[in-house]
Amino acid sequence: MFARPHDRPPRPTPALLPGDERPSRIDPAKLDDWTGGWVAQLAAPSAERMGAGAEQILWDVSTGSQARTAPNPKVAWTVVQRGPVRLWDRVERTVRRWQVADEPHQEKFGMTVSAVGQRVWLGTEDGPGWGLPI
Template identity: 75%
Template sequence: MGAGAEQILWDVSTGSQARTALAPGGGWNVVQRGPERLWDRVERAVRHWQAVGEPRQEGFGITVSAARQRVWMGAEDGPGWDLPV
């Protein structure tokens, strides 16, 4: 959620938040709160995406079960990450 340059990521299951805002001298400031480091997860996801050649949206999938939610790239058993359940 957010408008303009400030964005807020919020995990309602843990209450964790990451807020981004433009820094006065350029770049970004990020503030994280709660038990999950949400912005760290964003950065890991971007690195995964870059490492596999920056696939288009059609290259992603998601598998959901009662025990797990997993985003993957290329194939279900390919590189990916778990989402909170």
């Protein structure tokens, strides 16, 4: 049986506001890779991603947090973040963990679902993992 298709709830147009700027520790274009984008979503499950290549935007409507990246000839890429959740910090940690593991495909990940929560893990259940909202 097919699920009934529906649009996402209406949301306001994002206003890219000033914030804290620093060099990015990862290439933002890694999020364009199918698995790289999926791994980034594990780090910020409630954020929406817009953009491509060096110019990525993450926006969490529920918290108002946002992060945006841009090319910078001096440091490769910069990121500007604002809000209570440092979205790009979370994405960087998760993507770097995936890179250290030699960027495995999604088939190398697993998921455990229990009465206390959901967790996606890499390699084995006790390997690196990410708790998901329930």
